[in-house]
Amino acid sequence: MILDGKSPTGPIEQTWDRHRFDMKLVNPANKRKYKILVVGTGLAGASAAASLGELGYNVEAFCYQDSPRRAHSIAAQGGINAAKNYPNDGDSIRRLFYDTVKGGDFRAREADVWRLAQVSNDIIDQCVAQGVPFARDYAGYLDNRSFGGAQVSRTFYARGQTGQQLLLGAYSALMAQVKAGTVKIFPRTEVMDIVLVNGEAKGVTLRDLITGKYRTHVGDAVILCSGGYANVYDLSTMARGASVSANWAAYKKGAYFANPCYTQIHPTCIPQSGDYQSKLTLMSESLRNDGRCWVPRNHGDNRPPNDIPEEDRDYYLERKYPSFGNLAPRDIASRAAKEQCDDGRGVGPGGRGVYLDFRDAINRLGEDTIRERYGNLFEMYELITAENGYKVPMRIYPAPHYAMGGLWVDYNCMSNLPGLFVLGEANFSVHGANRLGASALMQGLADGYFIIPYTIANYLAQTKPGMLKADAPECQASLQEVEARVNKLLSINGKRTVAELHREIGSLMWNNAGMARSEESLKEAIEKIPAIREEFWQNVRIPGAGAELNQQLENAGRVADFLEFGELLCRDALHRRESCGGHFRVEYQTEDGEALRDDENFCYSAAWGFKGVDNEPELHKEPLKFENVELAVRSYK
Amino acid sequence: MSGQNEHRTMTLKLIVWRQKGPKEAGRFETYVARGITEHHSFLEMLDVVNQDLIKEGQEPITFDHDCREGICGTCSQVINGQPHGGQTRTTVCQLHMRKFKDGDAIYIEPWRARAFPILRDLVVDRSALDRIIQAGGYTSVRTGAAPDGNSILISKEAADYAMDAAECIGCGACVAACPNGAAMLFTGAKVSQLAALPQGQVEARERVNSMIEAMQECGFGNCTNHYECQAACPKGIDVKFIARLNREYLKALMF
Ligand SMILES: Cc1cc2nc3c(=O)[nH]c(=O)nc-3n(C[C@H](O)[C@H](O)[C@H](O)COP(=O)(O)OP(=O)(O)OC[C@H]3O[C@@H](n4cnc5c(N)ncnc54)[C@H](O)[C@@H]3O)c2cc1C
């Protein structure tokens, strides 16, 4: 089927304003009759729930952590983009739009990206008014830094904790609405199913993680803000509890999953040190403002890094991409690091690492300036590795980090299921095949503060409130389904632990569908995943009971979903016979190893429809048109 | 550089608080952690122990964690009597086993405070901290109503001061460390952050009153200047913010 993203037409500068005017409104007195269920309290969820509560809707917000403030947005370090052009270095809404479309390797919808760039400035203003302590210069003005994939300085930051500060801003707005009585929060709950009435999303079924009891919450619309799926690789920069489960439940109820193969592998993470490891820690991309990436020029050069003289170092990013240098975009920087290590010039245990060296910056600016800019990152590096990054170059290696793919949504952020909206990392919309640094925070807050308040009204204005009652058969069926699945998990009582099986699918995904993919590796994965899934459902061991706080059971549900989702990711990667952004098929590359797109055959978003766990999914296509940015080879040389 | 000790492993004795539910009695149980290297984080060491427990058919130790990179504030354990284990500016998830020696005995307990009831093993209910923020830890700006970010200048000094306070991750170690179970550092950090910024000043008086009231209603104790909170804080939040809280409170009472 050919999907329609419902992009408004006409001059792109006017699309959002015109669309806003064309959409229907809900009368202020009627707003409180509508209940909106928001799954997730990260940047997207907290900003959406708070803004909708403020408008007078009745809102319920869910998260699996013990407080909304702990959503994984908290971990974002580097910064958030906006087209303010405060530094007067040539930025504009059009340039941010252009950079994002190009950075995404021409695989996103133009109108959505334009809107993102347009509202970016409002986000900064909103956050400042909330008391977010962005970095300031000595004259009291907001400060900016540079991020990969851009030649202007448009990134706003709060030390190395930008995500934390933005989330605490959104969380405080949310708490204000809790006090005002418009929003109710339900922490320590896991949403496990979406309830549909005549094909429209009207409820969620969840498990209370403390009591283990199941409940259905009914409403008039559901907004999924449940984050990304990079934990399908097991080891990633995500929180341990992050999962694809809420999205997957929606997919199984008929929502389309778009571009799952677009995964971002972040170039600067602390390398893995052993197989007991539970997560990979990101070192913010902002470090590449001042750090230089290099490996020894010669094979077998085992000297300590500080003993390797300048002429024996290969600053490979500066060599390969002279105009962007160390600020080359993530997909490109990650592949370049892998290339050096595959060539046998990697450093550290197993040769899986490259240096990120601050020596020159420290000589130029002094250690204090570097400490002021990145102090907490150096501290974190030392805690984990016991090495001092000011004295010895850091060792870094790429790691799974972000999901560009997600549930398919139209221009209104609504999935193909009416009433089901998807925001933030959980949707597929604006980043195409590769996300630029500092753009996810921008997207989450754009979606939640400035887009959903308008677009959801357009839907609600055309529905009657209270269509689903708590005792409806749809709710009963959903409760039974969820409970049956948990009981089945608990009854297996096999020999393998959940963590072992997560590791197994994770390393298969990393090796076969990670930074480089081939027809062969993907076919192998598609063959092996069902076997791991089978092993899981035959032989997993989950101690304890259902009606209690049971972390193994929580993890088991998440891993069970990854064991299905991983296969879809591989199928999508196999079907896309081109390389673009984070999706690199070794068969499709230029002579010098760059991604080779095929615009003739693949200039579309792939949205997959569920047809049963063991059946092939159905492919729907949304063709992409580029009328404002010329489809060109993406070059950073 | 590290590396030389890579193959040496440690065996440790863990004495862990186990409690099945909020109303049940708890007790210490002893476990052995084997094959631990200096590169394991403390939580990865517990993962290893839990894998063994599951395989032996026993119930694993329940503990809170999520980001495992020291920022979400979820992890919360008292190790050998010290919240987060006592290493300066470090959460449990960032504590590494190189701080321990082969053969060490390690006591592991949950946060203990009147306002934080135990839910299971090492997991406590910290929703009281959310309730303090609900009482006034915000500026009441409506979405879309904000002026340009540069229209009100903020001195670098004030921005940095606000950021020092805003670094709080809300883990509750300050409460667990305090002999009175007070939440003064937590509350003081939020009040000071907003009081230092022009955007927070309009509501300053109401904010400090209602946050202090909420703190008392939630069952947190009073501050008697022990300063254990600052020592335990994984973000190094300074007790000067408690002094600021008291000043703001006095100001609110007087004017
Ligand atoms: C280490 C790190 C650093 C980053 N740095 C940057 C940066 O500098 N700049 C930038 O722009 N981006 C950065 N990113 C990306 C960015 O932080 C995320 O993409 C973004 O914050 C996601 O926000 P979100 O609201 O979509 O999801 P999240 O913040 O992940 O929130 C997901 C929410 O959904 C809830 N949830 C999930 N599943 C369920 C369920 N089944 N039931 C109930 N609740 C559920 C969770 O509890 C949580 O509240 C970084 C990401 C990481 C991991």
Ligand code: FES
């Ligand atoms: S798990 Fe997030 S701070 Fe420790």
